[in-house]
Amino acid sequence: MSLDKDTVRKIAFLARIRVPEDALEPLAGELSNILGxxxxxxEVDTDGVEPMxxxxxxxxxxxxxVxxxxxxxxxxxxxATEPEAAPGGEAKGGFFTVPKVVE
Amino acid sequence: MSELNKKTIAEAARGLEDGDFTSEELTRACLDAMEAARDINAFITETPDIALARAGESDARRAAGNATGPLDGIPIAVKDLFCTEGVLTTAGSHILDGFTPPYESTVTQNLRDAGAVMLGKTNLDEFAMGSANITSYYGPVKNPWTADSGDKQGKDLVPGGSSGGSAAAVAALIAPGALGTDTGGSIRQPASFTGIVGMKPTYGRCSRWGIVAFASSLDQAGPLTRTVEDAALLLGGMAGHDAKDSTSAPMDLPDFTAGLKDGIRGLKVGIPKEYTMDGMPAEIEALWAQGRDWLTGQGAQCVEVSLPHTQYALPTYYIVAPAEASSNLARYDGVRYGLRVPGDSLDDMYEATRGEGFGEEVRRRVLIGTYVLSAGYYDAYYIKAQKLRTLIARDFQNAFADVDVLLTPTAPSAAFVIGEKMDDPVAMYLNDIFTVPASLAGLPAISVPAGLDGDGLPLGLHLIAKPFDEATLFRAAFALEDAAGFDAKPGVGPGGGS
Structure with a gap:
């Protein structure tokens, strides 16, 4: 099984890991080696074997x-990783904060 | 009162009990050794204030006649994968920047209850993913051992991994014992590389609660010590059923030191023929044969056994472990703790945080795991691997119908030079070829220091036992240790440091 650059880009998005464009090609090679x-x-016949x-x-x-x-x-x-909160302070108003998700 | 840091746990426990020295004196000796050996980078966080406070409490308990047992007042180093209340916990990763758990892992809590003294948090491969302690965000750990001849002479060596800081701390005589975790060999392989004892108990023996998760069906905590007896003592303080971990075994905790020195007359030792690999260094093969002779000399009977699926263990592991890791590491999203790299949208923030927060090996494994679990590939990779795992476990069950323990080498080589084997991930994975099969089957296993290679570097031998039969494992390991008589120390072994 050989992975191409586009597949790596797609997996990286599924895993929500930003991979720089110039790292995609070498990564495709490494991942293909591991998968190979x-x-x-x-080659092992596993018919009828229950997965553990x-x-x-x-x-x-x-x-x-209970x-x-x-x-x-x-x-x-x-x-909480809240950049706007005071150092050592609690997240704003007792909530975790994230970037705006609803327009 | 000098050199208290060189005492084993058993020796220190006797000295404390006899009033020869206090836990504070013992702890100060270890803290001094820690400071003197900062160059090896074994610790990410030193906790001298906590150590001295707990040592003082231990001394007060003892003075009042309330000492809890053999671990009361004993200094211990803790792999920075265990969550420790109020103390930075990093897992060796940038993505956990500043994370200070408000709770204590069950294993470290058990040791606190037993009176043990935490010296600090040890360095490790990032999220315990590695076999050389070179993937830590906090830099590589140096093996206290150096080669006295050959190509490696004059170069810094890896301590093995992922529990490399814990192994180095014990080998460098900073701590008499340390906590590690083992997913595919992360206690046993570094123990072999640093000339100490490293033990992985049966899956379920130690609670995983509060340990940063890598591969949940494989992760187990265990001790790294300088003697087999110490490993049994330390495991006794770590293990036990815990309602907070649903895979923690609901079993009574035996005294692991009971019967330790009863000998192995009549014990049946299996020698798995498939562990003889092409290209295995002659020194490793010779040491393995020597191990058979040692155990036979102690009254055991060695017989050949077959574990036919051995060659598939490593590729099986490199599907199962990354798959579980990709799921476990999904929690590092930049929202609730650790590093956050701002982004324009939620996805943008996730991608930026995880792109910057994870190192290359962790990224590689999360991507492999994501791929093998993704739609269309799940059956071909993940289910296939879980079926192989059933076959590998069955091999062990069949072998253990005839024998009590198995003897193998721990690792296919001695410690290598920092920077080597970096280009080819698969070459690095081969370090765990002898340790991974027992991990996949959840079996208890131990590495015992057994000899030095031609360059003066330590090599270990590996014993594997039946599930929850740690007692037999320790008894066999004690006999092996006794026969091997390994007493070399870094820089002071035969031919070294002279």
């Missing part, structure tokens, strides 16, 4: 469906 190398899995969903053969306990945490808005917002 993992391609060897196709858990490494441990245990039954995990389930917690009660509220067991919360009410810590201050702690939750303490690390």
């Amino acid at each position: 190398w993992v391609e060897q899995l196709s 969903t858990s490494v441990a053969d245990l039954s995990w306990p389930r917690r009660q469906d 509220v067991n945490d919360g009410g810590d808005a201050h702690a939750v917002l303490a690390n």
